Amino acid sequence: MKSFILAGLLLCGWGYAATVKDREGAVRADRAVMENDKRWAYNDIESGFRQAKLTGKPLLVVLRCVPCLSCMGLDSAVLMQGDELAPLLDQFVCVRVINANALDLTKFQFDFDLSFSTLFFNGDGTVYGRYGSWTHQKNSADTTISGYKRSLEAALKIHAGYPGNKAQLAGKQGEPLPFVNPLDMPNLAGRYQAHLDWDGKVMQSCIHCHMLGDSLRASYREKKEPIPTEWVYPMPSPETLGLTLAADPVGDVTAVATGSMADAAGVKTGDTLASVAGQPLVSLADVSWVLHRTDDVEATALEMVVNRGGQEMPVKVALPAGWKHGADNSGRAGAWPMRGMATGGMVLVDLTDEERLARGLGKDGMALFVKGLGMYGKHALAKKTGFMKEDVIVECDGLKDRMTESRLLGHLLQKRLLGDEVEISLLRGKERKTLKLPMQ
Template sequence: MRNTARVRRTSIFFSFLALFFSTTVDIAAQTRDEMVREDRKKIMEEGFWIYNDLPKAFAKAKQSGKPLLVVLRCIPCHECVKLDDELVDQDPVIRPLLDKFVCARQVSTNGLDLEIFQYDTDQSFAVFILNADGTVYGRFGTRSHRTDWLGDVSLEGLAEALKGGLELHLNYPTNRKQVAGKRGGKPEVASPEKYPSLADKFTDRLNYTGDVAKSCIHCHQIGDAQRSYYWNSGKQIPEKVLFPYPHPKTLGLILDPKQRATVQSVLPESIAEQSGLRAGDIIQLIDGQNPLSIADVQWVLHQTPASGGNIPLSVKRGNHRISLELQLPPSWREHGDLSWRATSWAYRRMVTGGMKLVPIEAHKREQLNLGKKKMALLVQHLGQYNAHAAAKRAGLRKGDILVSYDDNADLTTESELFAHGLRHRKPGNRVSIIAIRGGKKMEFTIPIQP
């Protein structure tokens, strides 16, 4: 019986992931606009979720005394609609928990209060657990790869986060100081459409009488707009904007996606191991905050300076509670991988002229007599249009191997190259590139672009 339930929940989970990571839309029967309108009508008629109306959701939470659950997600396709029915109505653990919340589904970020809703915008979805006064109890939703999600989210993990949110709500406002750090500082703008790069294209709401899909500000567009806010004004992009929401595994800390913040394993010689963490440890407090999920751990890491520092931990190990410090060295944020993020395409436009770069295979490196710690980045993809075709216009080709960028031969990953270009160059500059083609070195020059 237990195995049957597990199989059933696994089946539901596969549908659950379709909501968050699918980008395929079947437009044969309906246009995207029609699907959005149909989804809105269906959900509003059912009445369980408050649909794209956060003021109403906050007011209802205040009136009822319940905590507020806000799910931010992309405008849905048909499969997403089916998923929501299964997630809410069929899962034996999730549905009873949802009944204890005021539940809101936000399918666009137009008009979103960025002082409250701060999260990794390169995700397809994010969950916020809140008090009606805007206090953040916790976040759920993590992503570290374009397609591989298994180590980041699970239905069991969502259930644990919801339970933790209910516990914090029960003790609020006595625990107000403990959860205060889960809200960030004042953002550059109050809401996404007020960023300069979005202001002329979007308003603070969806246009349901016109091109509704085109009127939506997607999550990743917030990140793009935030970086453009600095880049196009000639300012240095802050490190926390350049390397946002570091994943714990970049520190060698592998957390169990089915639990709140339980250490599944620790990589040898990693920052996590050097800080004293072990498999089986339960992180009960991180920087004084109760983590409800991997996303909550990411939130604390996101607030930690690139210069490093020590993050206090309270850990349950067996029957003992011990104090540790997560010791982050200078430049620790740079260990993160930027290449999977949706906004990496903006970086490619800015500093690579539209090239997608990947490290070459070890045997190829040996054939070319290139050292292990020297640049050897294969042009896997070459943009063909507009600003993304700058490298193509400069003469570069798919299959070329970059061995120097801006007179630097030590940039061994695409992320390192992004960081170098964005830190040391500005729009209008030009950088030199040396690439190997057919065994011969060739020189090129590409522009740094807005």
């Protein structure tokens, strides 16, 4: 009976998330269904670790932003379990967390921009791996669980080899962060408590996962320090290297972009990534985690092992200095606050070759089309400064070369600080204008 109730709630959620917008109701409904569930510990990570230690089972923690439409289909499929997942979930201690208020950031480091993530742990706190799906994030109706099933199987395999494989897992552990508790972050301190206010307005008491990345970036900006590259381009996708990977089976290479870093290293379509930087893979998110932790200040090499035709072989992918600046962060939740800081709320799109030709512009120069302008707060600054939709930016802060919005955001967030002023040249029709935009 519970499964049918849950399915109904989620199906309604698909309809009302964008119209009714009953975020408060969605959270309370989730609690009503899941609070007494026999499989899932609800919003209680500490009990999950205690139970994992007691039983010797691995711990699975799902982090879910309930009101978000994204990943709704995957969330429903996992919670309703079915014949595919139930036997696997029985081998885990399962915890469902719907807010980030009390997360221990020494352990819970993942893609903060996703609305559904999973971390796999040993009871002693060792991270086995991460799961997160941008495919599901972009399609709320996608209930495909084959990749999730493979991730459960991979995590169980790692658990079976523990602690003998502990050295291989060292790189999967969290990195030092400026804050270990979300409630210590400047933008969140004093505004939230460790627990949700179920007796009041639940939504207003909730710290969403994306707010963690937003607050980290804001803490650097407010101190007038460059934002570190890993937080301008967090959790880069394998496509940054030129790799397109299948979610099922884990690590299958379905395409290699011609001329890419992966192509130059000799990775081929049909290969399977057996490990990256010595780490066994649970999902694509593990590859992104390795890239997140790999520096780009100096040129380096990323070591991988690929399985080709049943044989494993080592591969080294040469990463040039600044390689992360080729990552695309435009579709992330965190991109919107970054636009407020760097471009005053402008949404920019690099014009295609055809669009450039129609406007009489060359292929190699900057031509960033102002697709949208924010209307409120920091995001209204560009509009107030004189920028308009459909302007084409052809020079910014002395930069004239062709680049994406993501690359320009990286430059402005790392080379220009709060209070600086940047000169921008644009085309409005055939008229060229120059405006000065303050950094926020």
